[in-house]
Amino acid sequence: MSTVASKRDYSLIGRDAQAAVENGLAAAEWYHTDIERKQMKELMKRTDGPAMRDTVIWLGSLVVLGASGIALWGTWWAVPVFLAYGVLYGSAGDSRWHECGHGTAFKTRWMNDVVYQIASFMMMRNPVTWRWSHARHHTDTIIVGRDPEIAVMRPPDLARVILNFFGILDVWHAVIDMGRNAAGIVSAEEKTFIPEMEQAKVVRVARIWVAIYATTIALSIWLGSILPLMLIGLPRFYGAWHAVMTGLLQHGGLADNVTDHRLNSRTVHMNPISRFIYWNMNYHVEHHMFPMVPYHALPRLHALIKHDLPAPNTSIIDGYREMIPAFLRQLRYEDYYLKRELPPTAKPYRDELHADPAPQAAE
Amino acid sequence: MANWIEACAADNIEEEDVIRFDHGGRVFAIYRSPEDEYFATEGLCTHEHICLADGLVMDEIIECPKHNGRFNYKTGEAKGAPACINLKTYPVKVEDGAVFVAV
Numbered sequence: 001m002s003t004v005a006s007k008r009d010y011s012l013i014g015r016d017a018q019a020a021v022e023n024g025l026a027a028a029e030w031y032h033t034d035i036e037r038k039q040m041k042e043l044m045k046r047t048d049g050p051a052m053r054d055t056v057i058w059l060g061s062l063v064v065l066g067a068s069g070i071a072l073w074g075t076w077w078a079v080p081v082f083l084a085y086g087v088l089y090g091s092a093g094d095s096r097w098h099e100c101g102h103g104t105a106f107k108t109r110w111m112n113d114v115v116y117q118i119a120s121f122m123m124m125r126n127p128v129t130w131r132w133s134h135a136r137h138h139t140d141t142i143i144v145g146r147d148p149e150i151a152v153m154r155p156p157d158l159a160r161v162i163l164n165f166f167g168i169l170d171v172w173h174a175v176i177d178m179g180r181n182a183a184g185i186v187s188a189e190e191k192t193f194i195p196e197m198e199q200a201k202v203v204r205v206a207r208i209w210v211a212i213y214a215t216t217i218a219l220s221i222w223l224g225s226i227l228p229l230m231l232i233g234l235p236r237f238y239g240a241w242h243a244v245m246t247g248l249l250q251h252g253g254l255a256d257n258v259t260d261h262r263l264n265s266r267t268v269h270m271n272p273i274s275r276f277i278y279w280n281m282n283y284h285v286e287h288h289m290f291p292m293v294p295y296h297a298l299p300r301l302h303a304l305i306k307h308d309l310p311a312p313n314t315s316i317i318d319g320y321r322e323m324i325p326a327f328l329r330q331l332r333y334e335d336y337y338l339k340r341e342l343p344p345t346a347k348p349y350r351d352e353l354h355a356d357p358a359p360q361a362a363e
Numbered sequence: 364m365a366n367w368i369e370a371c372a373a374d375n376i377e378e379e380d381v382i383r384f385d386h387g388g389r390v391f392a393i394y395r396s397p398e399d400e401y402f403a404t405e406g407l408c409t410h411e412h413i414c415l416a417d418g419l420v421m422d423e424i425i426e427c428p429k430h431n432g433r434f435n436y437k438t439g440e441a442k443g444a445p446a447c448i449n450l451k452t453y454p455v456k457v458e459d460g461a462v463f464v465a466v
Contacts, residue, residue, distance in 0.1 A: 027411055041380070044419045044428075103431040107421075128444070135430040135445045139411055195447055292419060292428050 006334060008144045008256075010153050012189045016145030020257070025143045031260040031350065032289055033308040043293045043301050046107035050296040051099075054276065055115060058096070062088050066231050073227055082230060086239025087277060090167060093122035094243035095279035095295075101131055104294040105279075121209060124174035124236055126181060128201040132194045138291055142256045142264045148193065152252050154334040156327040161248065167240035174236075178213075181206035242277055246270070249319045250284045253326030255337045260349055261288040262340055267302065267312040268319045285309050308347060310340035365454060365465035373401070373457050381425060381436070383416035386466060391453065392416050393462055394436045396423065401455045403464045404439055408432050409448035 009016040020026045035043075065085040072078040099105040100116035120127035133148045140146035152161060163169050180187065186199045194202060212232070219228045226234070246268075255263040265285045270278065281287060283298035286305065293301050306312075313319040322338055329336045342348065370384040376395040383406055384391040390406030392415045408415055408427040417428040425436040432446030439450035454465040 037380075040417075041419065046419075046421065103426075103433075131444055135410070138430060197447060198444060290428070292426065292431065 006153070006155060008154055008334065010144055010150060012145060012148055012192045014145055018145070020140070020143050020146045025140070025257055025259065026146050027139055028259045030289075031262065033305040033347075035290075035304065039304065040290070043290070043297045043304075045297075046104070046294065048107045048111065050294075051105040051111070051115075054279070055096075058088060058092055069230065070227065073225075082238070085231075086235040087242050088239070089122050089235035090237070090239030091242035092277045093119045094247070095277065095281055097123050097125060097130070098134070098281065099279050099295050101134055102291055104292055121212070122236065124171060124178065124209075126177065126202055126205055128198055128205060129177075129181075129190055129194060132198065136193045138288065141261065141288055142251050142254070142258075144256055148189070150256075151248060151250070152327065154256070155331050158327060158331075161244075165241045165244045167237040170240070171236055178206050178209055182210045242274070245316065246274060246278045246282065249313070249316065249323065250281070253323040253330070253338045255339065261285050262309055262342065262346075263349060266319060267309065268316060269312050269314055270316055274316065307343060307345040310342055367456070367463040368466050370403070370462045370464045373460050373462050376401075376462070379420050379422075381416050381418065381420050383414060384464065389466070390414065391464060391466070392425065392436070393455070393464065394420060394425065396437070401457055401462050402436050403453040403455045404434070404436050404450040408446065409441065409450060410445045
């Protein structure tokens with residue numbers, strides 16, 4: 001749906017990757033709101049309680065809904081059951097992958113690691129590749145040519161965005177990557193952020209996963225039913241919509257190539273069910289500014305620093321009301337972005353570092 | 364021969380915490396363990412050079428504030444991705460209420 005060729009080169013080994021390094025945008029120093037060390041330590045403090053509670057609810061619900069889906073298979077009652085199962089698998093799995101990848105959800109390391117492996121499998125994200133990719137996303141957030149996790153590039157490919165509400169292109173790429181890694185191939189782009197000593201692990205995990213998916217497919221063929229795939233694999237399609245709906249809000253329509261998360265990330269107030277599924281990643285400016293603060297402490301962090309942040313969007317719908325027009329405008333003017341207005345209590349943006357790339361940036 | 368440099372007052376660091384110490388254009392991290400012992404490492408994460416003094420000390424682990432790189436600050440050992448390269452450690456002594464680091 002693009003109307004013009006992009007000026008931006010999103011390849012991690014392309015022109016803009018080199019430019020980001022030359023311009024000091026790679027591994028740059030980012031703006032942080034001042035917080036007293038004592039308060040920061042309190043916010044970063046680890047505990048197992050909240051994540052254990054949430055994980056019991058999450059995995060317990062998956063087991064109950066999965067068993068119900070099997071029991072009700074062949075009836076219409078199975079539809080709402082699998083819709084709920086799918087969201088817990090293909091969307092809550094995304095936030096569990098994310099938080100446990102940061103190592104902040106649980107205090108106990110092995111609990112983080114176990115949930116990370118389970119959620120990575122659900123999301124079809126190689127746990128080694130994506131740990132490194134996400135580290136880069138935090139180092140170089142929405143820096144063109146450096147950030148491997150830019151969900152909506154400019155000009156926006158809206159067909160791709162819509163298809164990904166059902167996981168279609170994401171899964172296609174995930175399957176290609178899994179097959180390639182299982183064949184022992186780590187791509188040139190992956191090598192830009194995965195150290196050599198870690199690359200063998202990428203291949204090992206991919207081979208295990210191929211074996212699991214092949215077994216599930218074989219079981220479906222043997223049973224003459226897609227039921228096994230409804231439980232493993234397909235929920236990554238039919239349950240992805242919530243993760244995409246919330247994930248697009250993280251950075252969609254905002255600035256790129258800046259070093260202040262207040263300009264390129266969005267905090268959105270959400271209903272409690274979405275916050276459970278999303279594990280509080282609606283506090284996204286706060287998360288990027290202080291990634292070692294666990295998800296359960298983000299509301300406290302938000303309360304502490306909101307004087308220095310743009311006002312949050314009041315709801316998911318409110319976020320889409322500003323984001324969709326921005327995407328549409330970027331189809332014609334890819335330099336357009338939404339500039340977040342700061343409250344009078346905030347420290348100003350460092351304009352010498354964030355000169356507006358486009359006169360049409362919205363105030 | 365060790366070049367002992369006074370880094371800070373011992374009580375400048377809370378138990379199970381870390382502070383930054385700059386000397387000679389280099390950054391160090393000075394730790395006080397839960398057992399009230401003092402340690403020193405290079406001050407920037409070996410992964411992407413983030414200041415470790417902004418991180419979290421848990422028992423004998425320092426966790427980088429940016430990417431969750433974890434090190435044993437007593438030995439410098441990297442404890443897993445994305446931290447793969449060990450931290451340099453430096454001898455520390457406490458005399459007359461001051462922490463000295465051999466740089």
